Amino acid sequence: MQMECLLQCSANYVPFTPINFLERAAHVYGDKTSIVYGTTVRFSWRETYERCLKIASALLKLQICRGDIVAALAPNIPALYKLHFAVPMAGAVLSALNTRLDAAMVASILEQLEAKIMFVDYQFVELVLKALNILSQKSVKPPILVVIPEFDQAAASSTANNLPPGSLVYNDVLEMGNSDHFEMLQPENECDPISVNFTSGSTGHPKGVVYSHRAAYLNSLAQISRCDMKEMPVFLWTVDMFRCNGWCCTWALAALGGTNICLRNVSAKVIFDSIFLHKVTHFCGAPAILNIIANASPSEQQPLQNKVNVVIAGALPTAQILEKVSKLGFNIGHAYGMTEVLGIATVRPWKTEWDSSTLDEHEKIRHREGLHSLFIQGVDVKDPSTMKSVPYDGKTIGEIMFKANSIMLGYLKNPKATQEVFRDGWYHTGDLAVRHPDGYIQIKDRKNDIIISGAxxxxxxxxxxxxxxxxxxxxxxxxxxxxxxxxxxxxxxxxxxxxxxxxxxxxxxxxxxxxxxxxxxxxxxxxxxxxxxxxxxxxxxxxxxxxxxxxx
CATH class of the missing domain: 3.30.300.30 (ANL, C-terminal domain)
Structure with missing residues (x-):
């Protein structure tokens, strides 16, 4: 067969990037609600797209160039959601920082990032000013600050007068942009960076984990499958957007034309009220969310109008907690993942009584999906010294390893650590686990934390x-x-x-x-x-x- 006349060109090859989900959402779901915040703030997908174009246009006017890093420190508010699209639409790289950082760590991370501009929620202005003071003592050039006020506030912050020269307010940046004559910048290569997310730093300084447009695109689509999302879901933001870009759900919601219910704070009352008011279909987070739901007072718990899917990542609570939450009407998915694999990598539905003979075919497929994801080419438990897979006996401990397109590019400015975790052609997680006869991987602990007691x-x-x-x-x-x-x-x-x-x-x-x-x-x-x-x-x-x- 003759193949000489084949051609790869712009007509048949477009780099993968999740920012295109937003442009599609503006056309397909234009008037549908994209964001809800509080009792008065609502945006459609068309409005969200136009605002993101304005921010991207403004960033270029502020001399932000392709590959520059834009930092952000904010809770799960509409502005942070939009930055997930606007920053890469300007060709830049977003780094959303943990809102629980102290000033010294913010300063250290900003020094590592060399961010040119930083968006800061009004609640964190004083913290960032302390961080900038630390940077000034090191003669490090600080980023331009853009302060995000609350929607019903005219002033950015009580500390506005103390802001460094050249600081801006978010609404003024919006006005600088022009959505009519701006075309978002596509990545030159789909493996170009789109974001930098920091590990939790349990054994030392947090490492900057670099994501590519390609990995973010593929993992966003994977989330749709893992979380069992349908078209136009209603997503309650109980997982932090700074955690792996909200487990890539920021971009996945645009792909589906869903509704983002943004939250500044999370509580049992907020969860149940949001489900009742907005007909929430999905939310995610740490296992503590299940404890919050199970321990909610009778006055806070409201009968669910529809089943709600909740995906948690981490060690499962007791069966008592799981059963209580399940009986309230929540479908629980148990996930495993980490920053380096863009959030969660596998999700397995939790069942109080899993009898394969009583599961319908759809549920059986979902259980197998939890064992081996469509978007993860390789997931295994191996002996790190021999690289051989451990037996499926539920007893032999090995290290969880991944091989996939939806894994980080590497650690920012740390080639030694990057090479170490990618040795032998697999990503080494550092998590110890066993593999059960049905293939299910059960995490046991981190390498440094597991306890060996006798046998x-x-x-x-x-x-x-x-x-x-x-x-x-x-x-x-x-x-x-x-x-x-x-x-x-x-x-x-x-x-x-x-x-x-x-x-x-x-x-x-x-x-x-x-x-x-x-x-x-x-x-x-x-x-x-x-x-x-x-x-x-x-x-x-x-x-x-x-x-x-x-x-x-």
Whole structure:
């Protein structure tokens, strides 16, 4: 067969990029609601597209060039959602920062990013000013600040007079732009960067994880499948947009013409009220969301008008919590992922009683999808020293590894770390897991956190999930305590909720009701749990404390 006359050109090859989802949404779903915020703010998809064009146009007028980084520090508000499109539409790279960072960490990250401009929600202006002061002492050029006021506020902030020269207000930036004569910039190469997201930095300084247009495009489509979304879903923003670009749901919602219910704060009342008012179909987040729902007061819980899909990533709460949330009308999906794989990579539906003989064909397919995603070419549990797959016995521990198009390009300015995690042609997650006979991958722990106690391997995540299901417990961290006979035994550090009282014996007895004896904490310590500026528990600090003193 003769193939010489074939040609790849602009007619049959267009770089993958999720920003094109927005242009399509403006044409296909133009008058449909794209964003809801509070009781008065609503935008259509056409209005959202026009505003994003204006911001992108304004960025070019502000001398933002292709490849420049634009930082943002804001909660889940409409402005941050729009920046996910507007910044790459200007050819720039978005870096949405964790709103729980302290000033020193913001300064350190800004120095690493070399961001030329930074959008800041009015609530975080003082924090950023402190960070800029730290940068000035290092003679680092600060970014131009653009302050985002609340929609019903004329002034940007009470600190407006203290802003550096050249600072702007978000609404003024909008007015600078022109949506009529601006064409969004397509990536020159689909592997060009679209965003930089930072890891939580549990063992040191957070690393900047660089996403490509191609990976973001593919993972956005993957989210539609993983989260079982249909056309025009209503998505409640309970997962932070700064976490892996909202697990890429920011872009996925545009692909489907869905409605984004933006939230500044999350609570049980907000969740149930939003479901009732807006007919929410989906939301995502950490397992703590299920605890919030299960522990909501009777006055906050409202009967669901329709089934709501909720996808959580992390160690599952107790079966009691899961069953309670499920009976309220929520379909629970259990996800696994991390920053380097653009958020969640696999989702498996949770069932209180999974009997394959009673599942319909659709549910069986969804269970298999959770084991091996359509958009993940390779997911395995391997022995990192031999690179051989572990047996499907539910016992042998190996490291979870991925091979896919929807994985990061690498770590910003850190080629050594990039090469290390991509060795042997696989992405090494650093997470330990087992693989069950049905193929299901069950995460056990991080490499540095898992506890080896005699002949048993203890997942600190599973013990913490049980402790956090106790209505008196606010925070919990489990680490290995040195033991002469067993090498290590589990020890729990616990912070109680305000107004609650307990003792170690009570919590140990509680754990005995849910865990095998070898996993029950041998000691419980009540104190504040050390976390870094991103809120990640510093378990190495707890291990050092245990090694230096006797806690019984």
């Amino acid at each position: 048993e391997t203890i997942s600190t995540l599973e013990v913490e999930a049980v402790l956090l299901s106790n209505p008196k417990v606010s925070e919990a961290a489990v680490v290995g305590k040195p033991d002469d006979q067993l090498q290590q035994v589990p020890c729990a550090f616990v912070k109680l909720k305000d107004g609650c009282d307990s003792n170690p014996e009570e919590l140990v007895k509680f754990c005995e009701g849910y865990l095998p004896s070898y996993m029950v904490p041998r000691a419980v310590v009540f104190e504040d749990i050390p976390v870094n500026s991103t809120g990640k528990v510093q378990k190495f600090t707890l291990r050092e404390k245990l090694s230096q003193c006797r806690i019984s």
